[in-house]
Amino acid sequence: MRDCKFYLSTNSNISFNDLVNENKNRVYNTAISFVQNPEDAEDLTQEVFIEVYNSLSKFKEQSSLSTWIYKITVNKSLDFLRKKKRQKRFGFLSSLFYEDSSEIKHDQPHFDHPGILLENKEKARYLFAAIDTLPENQKTAFILFNIEELSQKEIAQIMNTSPKAVESLIQRAKQGLRLKLALRRAQDDNF
Amino acid sequence: MEQNNWINEVLESTKGMQKAEASPFLFEKISNRIQTGKTASPVKTNNIKWVFVLVAAVILIVNIIAISNYSNSENKNSNETELVSALGSELGYNSNYNY
Numbered sequence: 160m161r162d163c164k165f166y167l168s169t170n171s172n173i174s175f176n177d178l179v180n181e182n183k184n185r186v187y188n189t190a191i192s193f194v195q196n197p198e199d200a201e202d203l204t205q206e207v208f209i210e211v212y213n214s215l216s217k218f219k220e221q222s223s224l225s226t227w228i229y230k231i232t233v234n235k236s237l238d239f240l241r242k243k244k245r246q247k248r249f250g251f252l253s254s255l256f257y258e259d260s261s262e263i264k265h266d267q268p269h270f271d272h273p274g275i276l277l278e279n280k281e282k283a284r285y286l287f288a289a290i291d292t293l294p295e296n297q298k299t300a301f302i303l304f305n306i307e308e309l310s311q312k313e314i315a316q317i318m319n320t321s322p323k324a325v326e327s328l329i330q331r332a333k334q335g336l337r338l339k340l341a342l343r344r345a346q347d348d349n350f
Numbered sequence: 351m352e353q354n355n356w357i358n359e360v361l362e363s364t365k366g367m368q369k370a371e372a373s374p375f376l377f378e379k380i381s382n383r384i385q386t387g388k389t390a391s392p393v394k395t396n397n398i399k400w401v402f403v404l405v406a407a408v409i410l411i412v413n414i415i416a417i418s419n420y421s422n423s424e425n426k427n428s429n430e431t432e433l434v435s436a437l438g439s440e441l442g443y444n445s446n447y448n449y
Contacts, residue, residue: 179377187372197370204372208380274368282363289360305364333361340357 173224179208182225185307186232188274192302193236194243195270195287203239207232222316229309229317233299240295289339293332300328301336
């Protein structure tokens with residue numbers, strides 16, 4: 160495919176190659192924090208840019224390009240997790256029909272985010288396992304704030320809500336994580 | 351206290367983390383997918399969907415067969431009862447005999 164240029168309404172233009180290179184790490188980093196699997200995150204990153212490629216002409220510039228790309232990434236990641244959850248729920252039935260059910264990717268035993276410092280790896284495993292159990296909107300706010308390090312205002316634009324609501328979501332996510340981690344710790348102590 | 355410290359350490363374990371980096375060949379992979387038109391989601395749900403359609407169809411067919419067998423046997427039983435009672439009265443047997 161030859162690289163092509165997209166003309167934005169601010170009279171600026173950007174080549175698709177530049178757009179991918181400028182945004183690929185933030186898309187991948189967000190996706191891997193949601194799906195907690197490098198291969199799935201890579202697939203999702205490709206999906207995000209294909210959608211960007213197909214709908215960039217519809218981009219209205221009411222928000223910045225990066226906010227718009229984040230929105231697509233979050234939506235695709237949440238869709239992926241919903242599908243995976245559905246698939247897991249009915250997985251037992253498909254295993255009755257298919258001997259080779261290797262298509263179904265069950266949970267990994269644990270997830271190591273590639274950017275975590277070595278000394279924090281074990282603790283981060285507990286954190287990501289707990290993040291995985293949060294409700295969608297709390298998970299989104301927490302990941303964008305703590306892992307992507309976006310401001311509450313930027314997160315509010317991505318989530319189509321107010322900065323105040325984002326602050327509340329982050330607080331509730333932290334409370335939820337504290338509770339889940341306390342339970343996990345108690346379980347580990349019992350064994 | 352110790353548990354609280356541990357929870358705080360876990361919550362702060364992402365501090366100082368680096369961003370995960372996407373494949374250096376990402377653009378080529380995306381270009382290839384755009385050219386071939388392959389934009390399917392990584393999670394494949396089609397097979398599972400068809401499994402459920404198949405299971406629902408089997409359950410429906412089994413139910414229809416069971417209901418139809420049941421109503422046939424009811425009809426057959428009532429026909430047999432009528433025949434026996436007609437034969438009984440023909441031969442002078444009273445089916446309402448009190449012992």
